[in-house]
Amino acid sequence: MSRRSGILEFAVLGLLRESPMHGYELRKRLNTSLGVFRAFSYGTLYPCLKALVAHGWLTEETGGDTAHGAAPAASLAGRRAKIVYRLTAEGKAHFEELLSHSGPDAWEDEHFGVRFAFFGQTSRDVRMRVLEGRRSRLEERLEKMRASLARSRERLDDYTLELQRHGMESVEREVRWLNELIESERAGRDQRAPDAAAPDRNESGETGGLPRHRGGSRPDPSDDTAT
Amino acid sequence: MSRRSGILEFAVLGLLRESPMHGYELRKRLNTSLGVFRAFSYGTLYPCLKALVAHGWLTEETGGDTAHGAAPAASLAGRRAKIVYRLTAEGKAHFEELLSHSGPDAWEDEHFGVRFAFFGQTSRDVRMRVLEGRRSRLEERLEKMRASLARSRERLDDYTLELQRHGMESVEREVRWLNELIESERAGRDQRAPDAAAPDRNESGETGGLPRHRGGSRPDPSDDTAT
DNA sequence: TTCGTCATGTAATGGGTTACATGATTAC
DNA sequence: GTAATCATGTAACCCATTACATGACGAA
Incomplete structure (x- = not known):
């Protein structure tokens, strides 16, 4: 019942809309999506995930494997058994509601920032x-x-x-x-429906009417847990 | 031993350097000096004051009256007995130290802002x-x-x-x-000594080399506890 | 073999807010 | 007489961080 952070909750639901993930990965994605703008630590994230599961917005699957490929059932001994979180239908609905409903502090700096980061899904x-x-x-x-x-x-x-x-x-x-x-x-012309998960940007599909600020560098899948 | 806030502590010492005050007044001054930039509530302020007294940086005088004029000894019954806080010599020294010594997070947004607000005293x-x-x-x-x-x-x-x-x-x-x-x-030419309390600005004595942004409206001694 | 990073979690602590309790005084 | 403001305080939360515990795996 405790541990519900508001913004974190929102961000987690938003990220999980794109694809299921385990905690560790979630945190990385969280911190790159939001940039230096906002960071979260495990101490908040893990309890929050548990709370979201308790609410029925997420399910946890202990055996599964998401992005790595092989190594199927590692049981409780294989590399600390990843726990993959997946958004439920209720979770999805809840996210939509949070996104459009917008509570009283949705306009404050941090809340707004996190919302903005998920604009592509609205x-x-x-x-x-x-x-x-x-x-x-x-x-x-x-x-x-x-x-x-x-x-x-x-x-x-x-x-x-x-x-x-x-x-x-x-x-x-x-x-x-x-x-x-x-x-x-x-x-902007594109009126993207709120159901577009995994928004295929980088294609013709513009997300909105944003000014482009592109200039590409090489992709580099590392994180920034830098102190 | 608990309740020591860092920035609040700093700001309180800084304000009390100018003149002794009671808690209620301190909070108002705090919130006008720092503007919308930062606000503190009683729940933090009062315990903090007690802690500062315990450290010997402040003294509390229960009977006194600061800015109001008359009504001397109101005992414990007169308008809830103001508690006036006064900076001790140790408190002054501590403030100087905080001001110049600058811990590791003195550069973060809020810390810096509060510091900056007291630049006139350095x-x-x-x-x-x-x-x-x-x-x-x-x-x-x-x-x-x-x-x-x-x-x-x-x-x-x-x-x-x-x-x-x-x-x-x-x-x-x-x-x-x-x-x-x-x-x-x-x-800037003025090299104000760190001992200049109640800095008599508005006179010839410039505090530093700041660009002036003046334009004066009428003075109006009210507060802004506005929600 | 030792270090980094993957991976999950908990306990202690920090720093703050809101709401409440209490009550007197002043302004309308 | 009633509302606002003065004035001090406390208790119950909230949200987050740090540091720790635990342990496997891969690379140098």
């Missing part, structure tokens, strides 16, 4: 809703900052002032970014 | 050290992001890619900001 409607939601939230924040600054400007020293000015500028920049994204979405 | 040397420390930390981060992106670019969809691109851009912007600040510091 419809444009949902994307628009999330982007616009975040934008209006940031605009509120900006308004608060402006008001608070106007109130206390006289009493603050230069450094504090500079800190707040810079903070506001950051938020303004974020709003501009959202505006661009919203524009792109509006201009 | 010497330029310390400011430079903190700014440059943060910059090099961010540059490392940037390098990591670049590497990780190069490694996984092929495997990531457009939204994830865009997220990471934007993230990197944010960090780059932060670095540019730091560069400007460092430039300003270098150009």
Whole structure:
């Protein structure tokens, strides 16, 4: 009943939508998908997985093997017996709901970031809703900052002032970014259905109306658990 | 022994250097000084204050009255008996040490922000050290992001890619900001001693070499506990 | 043989929030 | 008289991290 992290839960469901995975792999994928933006440790991940299973959103298969090829039944002795997690139908439904339903803190920095990372799995409607939601939230924040600054400007020293000015500028920049994204979405033609798992990008199928920033380097399947 | 928050501790000491205060007031000042950038709740503040007293960095005076004027001894019945906290000599020394010594996570976002808010109470040397420390930390981060992106670019969809691109851009912007600040510091003439409490800004005494961003509105002594 | 990395997990700890309890004072 | 704000505190969570325990496998 405990151990339900919100964002982690969301991210895990999102990743497992693409394909079943075991914990260790999940964590790696989590940390590359989200980049330096957010990282999770085993101490959170494993208990979270157990909780998700308890909710019926995931099933665990102890014997199976996913991406490695051979070595079928390793029983309890073979290389610490991988536990492969697979999304159930309920889990899928729950993910859809989380994705579109969006609780009250879905607009906060981290929540938004994780959501954004899974935009490829949603419809444009949902994307628009999330982007616009975040934008209006940031605009509120900006308004608060402006008001608070106007109130206390006289009493603050230069450094504090500079800190707040810079903070506001950051938020303004974020709003501009959202505006661009919203524009792109509006201009985009593809209205991807929310059921497109394993989104075959790199093909003709554009995911949305995003500005391309490509430049390819060689693929290199390693992780970044770097301290 | 418990309840020592690091940043909160630092911020509290910094604020109390200017003048003694009671908890309620401290929290307000904390939240206006740091702006929307960071907020603290009583649940953290009060225990922290007790801990700081236990360490000998603060003293508590139960009878006193700070900024209100009259109403001397209200005993235990008068308006819930304010507890005024005052920085001791040891507390002052500890603050100086925290300010210049800078532990390993002093470069992280929040730590840096709080530090920066108290830059007015340090010497330029310390400011430079903190700014440059943060910059090099961010540059490392940037390098990591670049590497990780190069490694996984092929495997990531457009939204994830865009997220990471934007993230990197944010960090780059932060670095540019730091560069400007460092430039300003270098150009600044005032080398304020670390003992200048209640820094009389708004006079000729510039605190550093900061770009001015003034524009004054009327003063309005209210708070922003706004939800 | 020793080191890295695969693989799962737990216990201790950290650092914070929300909600509540309590009650007096001031502003409308 | 009633609502907001002043003022202090505590208890119950929440979410996450670190460090540890355990152990197999592959490469140097």
